[in-house]
Amino acid sequence: MSSDQKVLEVHDLSVHYFTPGGAVIAANEINLYVKAGEIVGLVGESGCGKTTVAMSILQMVSAPGRIVGGEVRIEGRDIVNLPERELRKIRWRKLALIPQGAMNSLNPVIKIKEQMEDAIIAHERTRGAALREKVLRLLNDVGLPERVYSMYPHELSGGMKQRVCIAMAVALNPAIIIADEPTSALDVVVQRVVAQTLLDVKSRLGVSMVMIGHDMGLQAQMVDRVAVMYAGNLMEVGPVESIFEQPYHPYTRLLIDAIPSTKQKKPLKVTEGLTHDLRNPPPGCCFQFRCPYVHDECRQKRPVLKEMGNDHYVACAQFN
Amino acid sequence: MAGLTRGYLIQRILMWILTIWIGVTLTFAIPRLGGSDPTTAMVLAMMNLRGYVENANQIIESYKQSFGLNDPVYIQYIRYLGHVVRFDYGFSFARFPTAAWDIVTPALPWTLGLLSVASVLSFIIGVTIGSLMGWRRTPRWLQTILPTSLTFTSIPYFMFGIFLISIIAFKLHWLPATGGYSMSVNPGWNLPFIKDVLLHAIMPLLSIVLTSMGGWALGMRGLMIGVNNEDYFLLAQAKGLSPARIFFRYGIRNAILPALTAFALGLGALVGGSTLVEWIFAYPGTGYTLYRSIQDQDYTVIQTITNLMIVITATGVLILDLLYPLVDPRITYKRSVSS
Numbered sequence: 260m261s262s263d264q265k266v267l268e269v270h271d272l273s274v275h276y277f278t279p280g281g282a283v284i285a286a287n288e289i290n291l292y293v294k295a296g297e298i299v300g301l302v303g304e305s306g307c308g309k310t311t312v313a314m315s316i317l318q319m320v321s322a323p324g325r326i327v328g329g330e331v332r333i334e335g336r337d338i339v340n341l342p343e344r345e346l347r348k349i350r351w352r353k354l355a356l357i358p359q360g361a362m363n364s365l366n367p368v369i370k371i372k373e374q375m376e377d378a379i380i381a382h383e384r385t386r387g388a389a390l391r392e393k394v395l396r397l398l399n400d401v402g403l404p405e406r407v408y409s410m411y412p413h414e415l416s417g418g419m420k421q422r423v424c425i426a427m428a429v430a431l432n433p434a435i436i437i438a439d440e441p442t443s444a445l446d447v448v449v450q451r452v453v454a455q456t457l458l459d460v461k462s463r464l465g466v467s468m469v470m471i472g473h474d475m476g477l478q479a480q481m482v483d484r485v486a487v488m489y490a491g492n493l494m495e496v497g498p499v500e501s502i503f504e505q506p507y508h509p510y511t512r513l514l515i516d517a518i519p520s521t522k523q524k525k526p527l528k529v530t531e532g533l534t535h536d537l538r539n540p541p542p543g544c545c546f547q548f549r550c551p552y553v554h555d556e557c558r559q560k561r562p563v564l565k566e567m568g569n570d571h572y573v574a575c576a577q578f579n
Numbered sequence: 580m581a582g583l584t585r586g587y588l589i590q591r592i593l594m595w596i597l598t599i600w601i602g603v604t605l606t607f608a609i610p611r612l613g614g615s616d617p618t619t620a621m622v623l624a625m626m627n628l629r630g631y632v633e634n635a636n637q638i639i640e641s642y643k644q645s646f647g648l649n650d651p652v653y654i655q656y657i658r659y660l661g662h663v664v665r666f667d668y669g670f671s672f673a674r675f676p677t678a679a680w681d682i683v684t685p686a687l688p689w690t691l692g693l694l695s696v697a698s699v700l701s702f703i704i705g706v707t708i709g710s711l712m713g714w715r716r717t718p719r720w721l722q723t724i725l726p727t728s729l730t731f732t733s734i735p736y737f738m739f740g741i742f743l744i745s746i747i748a749f750k751l752h753w754l755p756a757t758g759g760y761s762m763s764v765n766p767g768w769n770l771p772f773i774k775d776v777l778l779h780a781i782m783p784l785l786s787i788v789l790t791s792m793g794g795w796a797l798g799m800r801g802l803m804i805g806v807n808n809e810d811y812f813l814l815a816q817a818k819g820l821s822p823a824r825i826f827f828r829y830g831i832r833n834a835i836l837p838a839l840t841a842f843a844l845g846l847g848a849l850v851g852g853s854t855l856v857e858w859i860f861a862y863p864g865t866g867y868t869l870y871r872s873i874q875d876q877d878y879t880v881i882q883t884i885t886n887l888m889i890v891i892t893a894t895g896v897l898i899l900d901l902l903y904p905l906v907d908p909r910i911t912y913k914r915s916v917s918s
Contacts, residue, residue, distance in 0.1 A: 317817055321715070350819030358817075363810040366829055367909055368836075377828070378818040411908045424814075 265332075266434045266467045267293040267316070272329035274308070274315045281538040285311040285324065287491040287545075290564065293435060296465040300482035300499070302472055302514065306534075308491040309471045310359065313437045316469070317356060318346055334434055352382045355428040357421075357438040364424055365412035372408045375427050382431055397426040400463075401456050418449035422456055429460055438470045442477065454481060476518050479503055484570075487511045490534055490545045493564060497571030507573040509550050544576060552577065588901075595897045602889035603663050607656060610878050617672045617876045618642040624673075624875075646672070668883050673875035679883045683868060689759050690857070690864030693780055694849045697787040702842050704788065705795025710831050712796065713803025716822055732793025737855040740786035744859070747782060755779050757861040783860045787853055795838065802834035809833070836907050839899075846895040 274286040285308045293299045301309050314320045316331050318338060330337045333353050338346065358364040365374055375394045379385055385393055391408075398407055401422040412420060421441060428436050441457065442450040458481060460466060472478055478485060478499070485502045487495045487510065495508040506512045517527060535541055535548055544550070544557040556576045564572040610617075618639045626632050643649050646669070647658060662668045668679045711717045712725050731739060748756035755761065759779055764772045806812055806829070815829040857866035865884055872880035904910045 319813065319816060347819040347821070350817055352819065356814065356817040358810050358814050364814050366811040366815070366833065368833055368907055369828065370908075377820055377824065381818060381820050381824075413909045427818075 264295050265292045266295050266334055267291075267469065268330070268332040268335075269312075269316065270330040270332070272312070272315060272331060273327045274311050274320055274324055275327050277323040277325065278538070283537045284491050284540060285537065286315065287540075288329065289488075289493055291469075291486055291493070291496070293467045293469060295467055296461075297484065298461060298468045298470055298482045300470050300472060300478040300485045301488060302475060302478055302485060303488035304473060307488045309473075309488055310439055311491075312488070313356075313439045313469065313471055316437055317350070317354060348382070351378055351433065352431050353434045355431070355433040355436045357424050357428045357436060357441045359439040359441075359443065362417055362420065362444060365420055367412050369411075371410055371412065371415075371423055375423070375430065378427055379430055393430070397430055398423070400429075401426040401460070402452075416449070417445050418452055421445065421449075421453050425453070425456055425460060429464055429466060432464060432466075434467065436466055436468045438468055440472050441470070443472065443474075450477070457481065475514050487514065490537060490540070492545050493574065494546065495571075495573045495575075496564065497567075497573075498569065501569055501571045505571075507567060507571075507578055508546075508575050509552055510546050511573075544574075591897055591900055595893050598893040598896075599663075599889055602893070603660070603886050604656075606882050606885045606889070607659050610881075611652070617878050618646070618648065620876045621672055646670075662882075663886060666883075666886075668879040668886075671872075671877055671880050673872065673877035673880070679877075679879035682872075682880050683865060683883045683887070686863055686865045686868045689862060690866060691849060693783055693862065693864060694787070694853060696780075697784050697791075697853075698842075698845065698849065700784070701788045701792040702795055702838075705792035706799045706831070706835060706838060708792065709796035709799025710803045710826070710834065713800040713807065713834070714826060714830060715807050716826075729793040729796055731789040732791075732797075734790060736786050736790035736853070737859055739790050740783070740856055740859040743782045743786055754782055756782075757859075759863040779860075779862075783853075783856050783862055786856055786859075798841070799834065799838055802837060803830060806830055806834045839906060840903075843895050843899040844892070846891065849891065 269289055269291040272286055272289040272291075273284070276283040276285055289312055291299065291301075291312075301312060303309050311320065311324065314324075315326050318326075318331070318341070320326060326339055329339065331339050333349065338349060338354075341349070365371070372391075372394055375397065376390055379390060379393065395405055395408060398405065403419060403422055403426070407415065407419065407423065412423075415423065425441070428438075438457070442453050445453060454477060457468075457470075461468065470478070470482055482499055484497065485495075485499050486493055487502075487508065489510050495502065495506070495511045502511065503515060506515055516525070533548055535545065541547060541558070542561070543559050544553075544562055547553045547557045550557065554576070560576065562574045562576045564574045565578060566572050567578060616639075621642065622632060622635050622639050625638075626635065632638065647655060650658075666680070671677050671679045671682055674682065708725055708728060711721060717725075734742075744756050747753050755778060760766065760772060760775045761779075764775045766772055812825070812829050815825045820829075854866035854870050856862070857864045858870050861867065865887075868880065869884045871877075872884070
């Protein structure tokens with residue numbers, strides 16, 4: 260597999276939540292791709308549509324949400340509108356999930372072994388001793404002791420549970436893993452362990468991953484490229500070094516400024532202003548109400564992603 | 580999973596004894612607080628029957644003597660506790676020479692048979708309907724049809740019983756209207772009798788099951804909807820598991836736990852029978868017996884039945900407590916958790 264091959268391509272993906280008060284535009288014409296062996300970070304504040312994008316890639320947007328347009332291609336094959344039976348074959352085999360809530364992602368009344376095994380049984384012919392071997396090896400790979408195999412989720416710590424989820428996600432060597440804030444519910448020390456486990460898995464298996472998060476600091480250490488989302492729109496996409504060295508979009512700059520520093524005290528500016536009502540976005544740029552550099556053009560014309568060189572794209576009138 | 584410790588077992592059994600003791604004490608106290616005198620009532624009933632009873636006062640006195648009602652309350656209470664332990668409450672007030680226990684025992688198999696089948700059926704059907712109603716991926720047509728099966732829930736079960744009798748028994752003559760079996764068959768382990776008993780049980784069974792399953796269904800629907808939104812449920816879907824496996828292992832398996840508790844608590848009511856249903860169908864069970872003995876102020880029979888209910892409820896809870904870790908591994912008997 261050449262490193263340039265795109266394992267995941269998202270084209271013009273739009274997801275709306277149909278509420279009595281009107282359609283909430285949770286994701287608006289998102290374009291994104293992940294190359295083999297690459298980790299792409301998807302960042303943005305709470306409610307900006309990160310998880311909606313993740314769920315729509317997995318074809319698991321729940322009612323009243325619906326994918327209203329666009330494509331999600333896994334290894335070139337569009338999986339939007341695929342029938343449930345076909346989807347089931349692709350799930351986990353091609354497209355795995357490391358869920359958000361580490362504490363509640365495992366069924367509390369079923370043993371770890373059974374929860375890991377049923378994912379494998381559903382897609383492979385591995386049975387009996389080979390199955391047991393495989394699960395034990397997976398647990399060992401994420402640094403968990405063998406006894407976890409026959410334990411229940413409540414007997415594990417949050418970090419251990421999340422590592423079980425990671426082991427489960429790589430079980431079938433999927434083309435792409437969606438990690439939905441894999442470290443957000445954990446304390447910093449455990450976050451570090453889980454992040455290390457993820458990087459370790461990545462370097463060993465060369466998995467491709469979409470990593471969702473709001474922690475810019477953590478993203479900086481883990482991902483190859485960053486995509487910044489705001490109110491359902493992509494604002495900036497680019498290689499991680501480039502984004503941190505030369506952030507173009509005002510929102511990206513605010514996010515990076517929000518990383519706490521030990522050297523100086525500074526006011527938190529990222530919270531200034533209000534996000535518009537997602538049911539009827541204003542004409543023009545969606546960030547206009549919070550942007551410190553807003554001018555007339557921003558209120559009229561919606562900026563599109565434009566390449567600034569070096570695979571770095573930004574959607575802002577300043578650079579159009 | 581933790582093993583059953585002796586300390587926990589002893590503690591639970593002591594709780595069991597305490598529960599029963601409080602219960603039977605209440606059944607001892609309540610009739611005595613009521614102020615009515617069963618012996619007087621009995622003699623009055625005799626008077627009604629025959630017009631005049633000679634030496635009524637002496638009869639009342641001698642009854643009181645033989646039932647020990649003249650003794651101080653604490654003596655009566657101690658004697659009563661002895662009755663409880665031996666499960667023998669002496670003679671029936673209303674049908675004097677017969678022992679209270681002998682009035683209750685013939686009724687027990689009828690009620691236990693009818694109600695255990697009815698409760699289990701109602702639970703299973705209700706839980707299935709409720710789970711399907713609460714599951715997001717249930718086919719749309721099924722989700723539309725299922726709630727109609729709960730129409731009968733809003734009808735009181737005794738009304739439904741009367742309705743069944745008038746239509747199925749009197750108009751259509753499909754099933755016998757009342758009783759536990761026909762006069763024409765010989766009670767015993769023979770085929771005609773068993774068939775007859777089953778035929779007689781259908782309508783009481785229907786009137787209980789159809790009207791009570793809705794409660795389980797509605798409860799289970801709520802529990803299932805809760806599970807639908809759990810992270811592990813979503814992960815199970817993302818794993819590409821078959822819908823059946825998700826439904827049973829990740830849905831019902833988790834949602835049913837509170838319903839199971841409620842079911843076990845309801846087991847005690849089995850012995851008491853479904854009084855109104857048994858009365859409507861003249862079904863020879865304990866519910867019918869209880870109804871009659873309340874009318875007759877037959878305290879020893881009432882006590883026999885209520886105390887039986889108390890013991891069975893307490894035992895049901897005890898068994899549930901001991902078995903619960905099998906269905907929910909998060910509950911252990913260990914006092915302190917060590918990993």
